[in-house]
Amino acid sequence: MAALLCIVVFLLAPFVSHAADPDPLLDFCIADLSSSPSFSSFPCKPASNVTSKDFFFDGLMKEGNTSNIFGSKVTPGNVFTFPALNMLGLSMNRVDLAPNGMNPPHSHPRSSESGVVITGKVLVGFVTTGNVYYSKVLLPGQMFAIPRGLVHFQKNVGDKKAEIITAFNSQNPGVVNLSTTLFDTQPSIPDHVLTQTFQVDSSIVHSIESKFGS
Secondary structure (H helix, E strand, C coil): CCHHHHHHHHHHHHHHHHHCCCCCCCCCCCEEECCCCCCCCCEEECCCHHHHHHHCCCCCCCCCCCCCCCCEEEEECCEEEEHHHCCCCCCCEEEEEECCCCCEECCCCCCCCEEEEEECCEEEECCCCCCCCEEEECCCCCCCECCCCCCEEEEEEECCCCEEEEECCCCCCCCEHHHHHHHCCCCCCCHHHHHHHHHHHHHHHHHHHHHCCC
């Protein structure tokens, strides 16, 4: 039994030590976005073509356009927008929220999340796998943490614009938005699946789908 336990621990060790992205084997690996990614990263841009500007990114400086149904805009700073993050296991987002705007319930399958409110008054909440809801209204300078894969949201509960900066322990944390995942897929999820799931009739399902353009 002891020998079996040792084997199991040995086999699990790589997954425990690499809870997010794998460790880099080079000083840097600027992503070559013209190439297809491997399992966890992009091929490297030739070192001879790397310049100082590859290591700097100004994409989070500009306020996002919140003129949409949710009143929010997420500006990503991940490997696709900032290739220097390739193999570094980190990324950041800027979240802009209009008054009453919301970054709707979603999850990140490949990363935990931390964030800090820069401006505004923001309700941050998440739900555990045990259906326990945790939340708090945050002011500028206050931080939050969201465990990996859990459904969460941010909502502006103030009367002015709000801004949040979030950080992830993955170069590409991924995002699953609950509303669009369920009601704006192509092709659509069958009506009978959604009506049974939410215990409503098909007219309500169609009404919700119409708001997302399906």
